[in-house]
Amino acid sequence: MDLLNHLYTGFSIALTFNNIIYCLVGVLFGQIIGVLPGIGAPTAIALLLPLTFKANPTSALIMFAGIYYGVAYGGTITSVLINVPGESSTVMTCLDGYQMALKGRAGPALSIAVIGSFIAGTISVIILMAFAPALAKLALRFGPAEYFALAFMAFGLLTVFGGEQPIKTIISTMLGLLIATIGLDVVSGMPRFAFGVPQLFGGFDFIIIICGMFGIAEVFCSIEEPEEGELLKSKLHLRDLFPTWQDWIASRWAILRGGVIGFIVGIIPAGGITTASFLAYLAEKRASKHPERFGQGAIEGVAAPEAANNAASISGFAPLLALGIPGSPTTAVMLAGFMMWGIRPGPMLFQKNPDLVWGLISSMYIGNFLLLLINIFLIPAFVALLRLPYTIIMGFIVIFASVGAYSVNNNLFDVWMMLGFAVLGYLMRKLNYPIVPLVLALVLGNLAENSLRQALTISGGSFFIFFTRPISVFFIVIGILAYFSPVIRWAFRGLRRVRVDTTSSKT
Amino acid sequence: MRLADLIGGMVVLFFGLAVVFFSSQMEYYSEFGPGPGFLPLWVGVVLIGCAIFVIINVLRKHDKIGTFFKPRTKLGLHVLVIIFITFLLLPLLGFSIGLALFVGITMRIMGKHRWLSCSLTAVVTAICIHLIFISWLTIPLPQGLIGW
Numbered sequence: 001m002d003l004l005n006h007l008y009t010g011f012s013i014a015l016t017f018n019n020i021i022y023c024l025v026g027v028l029f030g031q032i033i034g035v036l037p038g039i040g041a042p043t044a045i046a047l048l049l050p051l052t053f054k055a056n057p058t059s060a061l062i063m064f065a066g067i068y069y070g071v072a073y074g075g076t077i078t079s080v081l082i083n084v085p086g087e088s089s090t091v092m093t094c095l096d097g098y099q100m101a102l103k104g105r106a107g108p109a110l111s112i113a114v115i116g117s118f119i120a121g122t123i124s125v126i127i128l129m130a131f132a133p134a135l136a137k138l139a140l141r142f143g144p145a146e147y148f149a150l151a152f153m154a155f156g157l158l159t160v161f162g163g164e165q166p167i168k169t170i171i172s173t174m175l176g177l178l179i180a181t182i183g184l185d186v187v188s189g190m191p192r193f194a195f196g197v198p199q200l201f202g203g204f205d206f207i208i209i210i211c212g213m214f215g216i217a218e219v220f221c222s223i224e225e226p227e228e229g230e231l232l233k234s235k236l237h238l239r240d241l242f243p244t245w246q247d248w249i250a251s252r253w254a255i256l257r258g259g260v261i262g263f264i265v266g267i268i269p270a271g272g273i274t275t276a277s278f279l280a281y282l283a284e285k286r287a288s289k290h291p292e293r294f295g296q297g298a299i300e301g302v303a304a305p306e307a308a309n310n311a312a313s314i315s316g317f318a319p320l321l322a323l324g325i326p327g328s329p330t331t332a333v334m335l336a337g338f339m340m341w342g343i344r345p346g347p348m349l350f351q352k353n354p355d356l357v358w359g360l361i362s363s364m365y366i367g368n369f370l371l372l373l374i375n376i377f378l379i380p381a382f383v384a385l386l387r388l389p390y391t392i393i394m395g396f397i398v399i400f401a402s403v404g405a406y407s408v409n410n411n412l413f414d415v416w417m418m419l420g421f422a423v424l425g426y427l428m429r430k431l432n433y434p435i436v437p438l439v440l441a442l443v444l445g446n447l448a449e450n451s452l453r454q455a456l457t458i459s460g461g462s463f464f465i466f467f468t469r470p471i472s473v474f475f476i477v478i479g480i481l482a483y484f485s486p487v488i489r490w491a492f493r494g495l496r497r498v499r500v501d502t503t504s505s506k507t
Numbered sequence: 508m509r510l511a512d513l514i515g516g517m518v519v520l521f522f523g524l525a526v527v528f529f530s531s532q533m534e535y536y537s538e539f540g541p542g543p544g545f546l547p548l549w550v551g552v553v554l555i556g557c558a559i560f561v562i563i564n565v566l567r568k569h570d571k572i573g574t575f576f577k578p579r580t581k582l583g584l585h586v587l588v589i590i591f592i593t594f595l596l597l598p599l600l601g602f603s604i605g606l607a608l609f610v611g612i613t614m615r616i617m618g619k620h621r622w623l624s625c626s627l628t629a630v631v632t633a634i635c636i637h638l639i640f641i642s643w644l645t646i647p648l649p650q651g652l653i654g655w
Contacts, residue, residue, distance in 0.1 A: 167564075177550050178550050188543050219586065223579060224582070226579070390617075390618075391617050391620070394586070395610035395628075398609060403602065403646065412597060412649070419591070430511070431511060461536070
């Protein structure tokens with residue numbers, strides 16, 4: 001009954017004319033961002049965030065959420081038509097989507113991706129409505145020890161999902177933590193790493209770092225390694241877009257499996273939509289009776305990762321709204337937005353700002369429906385966007401990043417700092433240091449440090465406080481396992497090799 | 508790429524050492540619990556440990572893994588220099604004109620578009636920046652000597 005009440009509250013907010021327009025702008029913008037190379041959801045939201053300071057927070061968050069899940073839809077178009085993922089979350093779609101397009105079946109590939117995303121997205125919102133309040137209720141029991149343990153686990157999971165080189169992921173996480181400590185210490189009031197520069201006393205604003213590391217750094221990377229693919233010449237007509245009955249039969253379980261995997265991976269801190277689509281593809285291949293068809297144009301290979309990335313982008317809101325912990329760079333930027341409007345996400349958000357929470361969640365039904373319509377009727381228009389020269393896109397990114405960085409404190413110092421972070425981000429990418437751990441550690445840094453200090457103050461300096469509370473122990477154990485996952489993986493690989501050697505020597 | 512990786516590892520190592528040095532000058536533990544130097548010190552220690560691991564890893568492996576400088580790296584550096592000069596000129600030119608010039612110049616250098624299209628795009632960009640950010644969103648962007 002509660003759920004229906006929440007749904008009614010949510011829809012009464014999300015269905016106002018103003019919020020529908022914000023939602024439409026968000027999904028349309030997200031779709032465009034997804035199609036354009038060199039700009040992703042975190043960058044787009046970070047660039048727009050300073051410009052929405054005067055907007056109603058609920059409306060602005062509805063728009064940002066629309067951008068987030070809209071991007072996953074848009075990235076599919078480039079994956080299928082030019083074999084270049086518009087977004088990292090649509091990398092897996094390239095494998096079978098492009099093969100389908102080469103066989104003249106681009107239409108069904110695109111439509112099954114859209115319909116799969118819509119179904120999985122809608123199911124994900126329904127589960128989110130039931131799951132997020134339950135998670136918030138559980139989080140009410142959290143004290144400083146649990147919050148630190150949660151952050152510790154999130155940092156550990158970054159090692160699992162962060163990249164190919166776990167040591168570089170840890171370095172990146174540490175850099176994020178370190179940047180978070182710059183400025184006045186909240187407990188002692190002592191400046192840390194400010195070196196007498198007054199502008200650094202308040203620390204670095206998150207927007208400046210995001211604009212630099214995701215916005216401008218991405219420009220340098222895109223210039224250096226342009227993602228160029230050949231647009232397939234065949235024209236897409238509306239009648240070619242619909243899948244056949246066989247396509248439906250082949251995709252139905254893939255969509256459901258992908259949706260479930262996506263939802264679960266999305267709620268794991270640091271899981272992210274890219275991992276979700278990757279795991280869904282692998283699971284589908286394993287579940288298939290004909291795994292050899294994957295990579296040759298199997299429609300399930302499009303349906304599963306697309307359903308997963310959309311479901312994950314929606315379930316990623318659960319830890320953000322209920323715990324105040326972002327699981328991905330995009331939700332991290334949205335957390336910065338919450339803070340900008342003076343709203344603190346977390347368990348109390350459901351009680352203090354129910355209009356915002358339920359309005360935002362309900363808007364996802366509307367956004368997914370709008371995206372379904374947009375993608376059925378406007379795909380040719382988005383394909384035309386692929387012909388936009390990169391120099392124009394680059395100009396837009398530099399303009400929005402510069403204005404965004406300036407408008408944080410209305411000074412040019414921040415614009416220079418943004419450029420500094422852009423160079424750092426570019427060098428890190430070149431040297432294979434992942435950026436995402438830095439960003440998440442930066443956002444969670446203050447929470448982690450303050451919780452650690454509070455917990456140790458309560459316990460009189462004893463670290464046992466983290467091992468005497470069940471929730472905290474659970475998070476700490478998962479975190480430790482995650483940190484040591486490369487060693488565990490290495491040991492397992494060694495064991496398997498020994499086993500293979502012994503069996504081959506026996507034969 | 509090995510050399511770049513090695514230099515990267517060394518930079519992280521020196522950075523970690525600097526962090527340990529500066530955080531050791533802060534209070535590690537106060538009467539209320541961990542002090543301001545507590546977390547940074549441990550972060551510095553972990554950075555040093557990881558950097559040593561990276562350096563050893565680079566020195567142990569001899570296989571070539573990609574190159575740091577790619578054929579278009581120079582073009583990227585050109586854009587960085589243009590952005591740098593644009594930011595230097597922003598107080599004089601203002602945001603509208605400064606960033607519009609950036610768009611026009613990069614279109615010419617990178618995209619090899621015709622002068623006419625570059626100039627027209629620059630003019631339209633300047634007008635759009637002024638109308639959207641300064642007039643509509645009322646962001647107090649520097650307007651330079653020209654005052655626009």
